[in-house]
Amino acid sequence: MMTLTHLLVGSLATGIFLQTPQPEILLVGAIASMLPDVDISTSPTGRILSPISRFLEKRFAHRSATHSIVASGIVGVVSYGLWLKFPLIPLSFIHSLNIGYFSGWFLDCFTKSGVEMFYPLPLRCVCPKNRNLRFSTGSSQEYFLIAFLVAIAIWIFQVNSNGGLMTEFNRLIAAPSGVEELYNQKGGNNLIIANVEGVYASDRTPVKGEFEIIAANGNGFIVLRDNEIYKAGNDADANIITQRITGKVSKPAVVEIETINFLDEDIGKLSKYQGKEAYLSGSITVDDPESVILNPHPREYQAIALSGSTVNLNTAPIDQVIPLLSDQFLTGNLSVKQLTTNN
Amino acid sequence: MASLKAAQQILITSSEGMGKTFLLNQVSDRLTSEGFMVCKIEKSSPKIMLTQMANILGVETKSLEGKSLTSDGLKAAVGQYLSVNPAFLLFDDAHLIQLDFRHWLKTMKELGVPLLLAATSPPRSDIFLNLPRIELQPLTDYAIREIMETAALAKGINLKPSIFAQLLERTGGNPMFAKRAIDEEFIGLTVEVSDATGLYFDILPFIGLVAIIFICLRFIGLGTNNTALYIFSGIGASVFMGFTIAMRSLPRENDRL
Numbered sequence: 186m187m188t189l190t191h192l193l194v195g196s197l198a199t200g201i202f203l204q205t206p207q208p209e210i211l212l213v214g215a216i217a218s219m220l221p222d223v224d225i226s227t228s229p230t231g232r233i234l235s236p237i238s239r240f241l242e243k244r245f246a247h248r249s250a251t252h253s254i255v256a257s258g259i260v261g262v263v264s265y266g267l268w269l270k271f272p273l274i275p276l277s278f279i280h281s282l283n284i285g286y287f288s289g290w291f292l293d294c295f296t297k298s299g300v301e302m303f304y305p306l307p308l309r310c311v312c313p314k315n316r317n318l319r320f321s322t323g324s325s326q327e328y329f330l331i332a333f334l335v336a337i338a339i340w341i342f343q344v345n346s347n348g349g350l351m352t353e354f355n356r357l358i359a360a361p362s363g364v365e366e367l368y369n370q371k372g373g374n375n376l377i378i379a380n381v382e383g384v385y386a387s388d389r390t391p392v393k394g395e396f397e398i399i400a401a402n403g404n405g406f407i408v409l410r411d412n413e414i415y416k417a418g419n420d421a422d423a424n425i426i427t428q429r430i431t432g433k434v435s436k437p438a439v440v441e442i443e444t445i446n447f448l449d450e451d452i453g454k455l456s457k458y459q460g461k462e463a464y465l466s467g468s469i470t471v472d473d474p475e476s477v478i479l480n481p482h483p484r485e486y487q488a489i490a491l492s493g494s495t496v497n498l499n500t501a502p503i504d505q506v507i508p509l510l511s512d513q514f515l516t517g518n519l520s521v522k523q524l525t526t527n528n
Numbered sequence: 529m530a531s532l533k534a535a536q537q538i539l540i541t542s543s544e545g546m547g548k549t550f551l552l553n554q555v556s557d558r559l560t561s562e563g564f565m566v567c568k569i570e571k572s573s574p575k576i577m578l579t580q581m582a583n584i585l586g587v588e589t590k591s592l593e594g595k596s597l598t599s600d601g602l603k604a605a606v607g608q609y610l611s612v613n614p615a616f617l618l619f620d621d622a623h624l625i626q627l628d629f630r631h632w633l634k635t636m637k638e639l640g641v642p643l644l645l646a647a648t649s650p651p652r653s654d655i656f657l658n659l660p661r662i663e664l665q666p667l668t669d670y671a672i673r674e675i676m677e678t679a680a681l682a683k684g685i686n687l688k689p690s691i692f693a694q695l696l697e698r699t700g701g702n703p704m705f706a707k708r709a710i711d712e713e714f715i716g717l718t719v720e721v722s723d724a725t726g727l728y729f730d731i732l733p734f735i736g737l738v739a740i741i742f743i744c745l746r747f748i749g750l751g752t753n754n755t756a757l758y759i760f761s762g763i764g765a766s767v768f769m770g771f772t773i774a775m776r777s778l779p780r781e782n783d784r785l
Contacts, residue, residue: 226690242689246669246696294731297720298697302731307666307701309722314730315781316721351756360755 186296187323188229191218191289193334198288199281200341204349210281217285218292220260224251246301252290253304260286296320348434359429361404361418367432368398368406376435376526379408381417383427387483392425398432399464400500400522406430407486407500414486414502424486438526447515452507455521462524463503464488468495469510469517477509529558531662532616537643539622539656542664543725545704548646551664552620555644565615571622574629578602581617585609603632607639616642622656623647630655666701675703679710687713700724723785732775739768 186194195218196211203210222228224241231238241251250256261283268279293300297319299311311319320327344353348367355363359382368377377398384391396408396417405418405427415424445454447469455465471477474494481487488501489509498506498519532538532555540548556568567584569577575598582589582602587609589597597605610617617636619625622645625633634655637643643659650656667675673692676699680687687695687710695709702724712719722728742765749758 225693226688231690239689242693244669245693246699247690247693248697249669298722299728303729307727308729309697309700309727310731311728312731312735313775313778314728314732315778316728317781318778321720351760354760355756358756358759362754363756366754366756 186292186320187327187331188219190327190331190334191215191222191292193331193338194218194288194292195285197334197338197341199284200338200345201350202284203277203280204345204351205277206342206345207277210277213278214281214285214288217282218289220286221248221251221256221290221293224249248290248293248296248298248309249301250304252293252300253302255304256290257283257287296322352432356431356433359431361406361427361430364398364406364430364432365401367434368401371434372398373440374437376438376524378433378435379406379417380429380431380433381408381425381427382429383417383425385484386424386426397435399524402500407488409502412502413482413484414488414500415484416486424484436526438524441523441525443521443523445519445521447517447519449514449516451514452510455503455507455519458503458521458523459507461503462526464500464522465498465503465506465519466500466522467517467519468497469515469519470494471496471510471513471515473513476512479509529555531660532642532644536640537637537659538645539650539659539661540644540646540664541650541661542648543702544648545702546664546666547703548648548664549620550703552618552644552646556618559616565613566618567615568618568620570620571624574626574632575599575602577625577629578606581606585613585615607632607636610636610641611639614642616644618644618646620646621648623650627654634658667703668701669696672696672699672701672703672706675706676710679707680713683710683714685710685714698722698724698727700727732772735768735775736772739765739772742768 192215196215198218199211199214200206205211219228219230223230223234223238224245225231225247226235226238226242228238231242245251264279264282268274268276290300294302294310294312297316299309301308302310313319320330344350347353347356351363352367355367364377364379371377379396379398380394381396382393394410396410396415399407399409399414401407402416403418403420403422405416405420405423408415408417408425417423417425417427417430419426447454449472471494474491477491477496479489479491488499489505490497490499496510500522503521540551542548552568556566559566565585567581569580571577572580578599579589579602581587582605585606587605589602589605591597591601617633619633622630631654633643633645637655637658645655645659647656673696676692676695691713695706695713698719698721699705699709700722705722705724709719742761745761746758746765749755749761
């Protein structure tokens with residue numbers, strides 16, 4: 186295969202496996218895909234690494250030892266071993282080196298002469314079996330392959346720029362499981378925005394728009410828009426019944442969770458969170474339940490519920506809780522989830 | 529040599545061009561130089577082969593009346609001679625020898641006559657099943673490179689190590705293809721594939737295996753209620769399975785040159 190084909194396949198394989206659009210990582214994969222051809226001094230890699238290629242070409246057939254699972258294993262052991270000993274560069278570079286190297290020699294299976302994948306077994310691995318249908322280096326078929334690979338590479342680059350193949354796929358099928366996966370993966374370090382299409386459960390009026398995900402709840406999500414909280418999903422208690430839901434990664438955010446104990450104390454302990462994006466969960470006993478007046482909106486999520494003298498909070502915004510319980514003496518534990526975004 | 533002297537009867541098999549004839553010639557020369565009686569017979573009609581053997585062994589090929597002996601007569605005369613006089617019988621291209629002659633060789637084997645047969649992919653029958661078999665393995669890259677260097681030197685061409693590395697790709701450890709590669713290089717032919725049997729291995733089953741992995745992932749997606757994984761792995765399995773089926777349905781290569 187030509188150098189260009191190797192470069193394209195190396196970067197493409199790296200992009201697919203590592204789901205990254207970072208050019209430096211793709212470049213490492215592309216260059217690594219040319220490394221197997223170090224076994225011959227006339228290849229670009231062989232010319233650069235001349236002493237190694239001259240040593241190898243006197244001992245091995247072209248596309249044999251360096252184009253094998255054994256060679257990939259050696260490259261893997263050496264590269265990961267060195268990284269463990271001297272972690273000077275990000276691990277993703279080591280991944281791309283190995284992916285690029287493997288894809289570089291595997292690509293040659295589709296050439297007329299094949300590769301000795303199972304070296305030292307003297308078998309030339311090929312695909313397809315008919316030699317007339319395999320690629321010749323520099324043939325017109327290879328140029329068609331290059332055109333196809335360029336198209337795929339552009340698409341993969343675009344997909345990776347939007348968060349990767351699975352993210353794009355989740356966006357396409359718009360299933361809650363996809364958003365859940367995204368929330369689990371990125372929710373610890375970023376705000377996740379859900380794009381929801383559906384209807385309000387209360388009156389079946391349509392709803393469409395972007396909501397900030399605060400927490401996962403059952404098979405749905407607690408979401409926020411314009412200081413109003415909803416549960417979006419298909420659970421029985423959902424406020425918004427979703428028809429389509431997709432997620433996207435938004436601003437970087439830090440999530441902090443703290444447990445606060447009250448022992449017949451006022452709410453002063455929570456005053457440090459006032460004005461911030463913080464949500465309370467847990468059950469707490471109040472001394473004067475009659476003065477706790479809830480005024481829930483039928484469309485919104487019931488984050489605060491009163492049962493006897495116990496107030497149950499489930500992802501309740503702190504700015505709603507503090508005015509409600511400011512005159513009470515509280516007993517119990519509450520967990521506070523604070524989201525701090527880095528603008 | 530030691531095997532032949534010890535086992536008395538040996539069959540050498542390999543694919544075309546692996547050096548059976550060369551080996552037979554070497555054995556013949558060595559045995560002759562050690563003073564043994566050797567009958568190295570080329571494939572021909574049974575009567576001609578028997579006549580050749582009789583001539584080498586000094587067995588009379590004519591009857592008392594001066595008539596040439598028939599095949600059966602020659603078989604009896606040669607057999608009688610070999611039953612009392614030690615001689616090594618060497619047959620090249622034994623797979624081409626006619627069945628009735630092979631049966632006679634079987635009789636010779638039972639008489640304890642030393643036999644060395646060389647055959648290319650012989651059938652699993654008669655004398656070929658009776659004899660201990662040595663299969664010639666592909667030569668190492670080092671040995672093949674040496675053969676190519678000698679052949680290139682004989683042709684008067686000076687090839688770089690990189691050319692030898694490329695030519696080695698299509699030899700499959702076969703000396704005949706090694707020499708042919710040099711001949712092709714000498715006349716400037718651009719050849720990328722080899723005719724060596726058993727050299728190429730189709731990796732299509734492994735690509736099918738990737739499809740199976742995707743099918744397994746599909747079950748994981750189903751079990752974990754991950755719709756995206758379920759559909760994605762389904763598409764992956766379809767793509768790889770489709771590729772495998774498409775490759776399988778490509779036209780087959782013509783067996784003829």
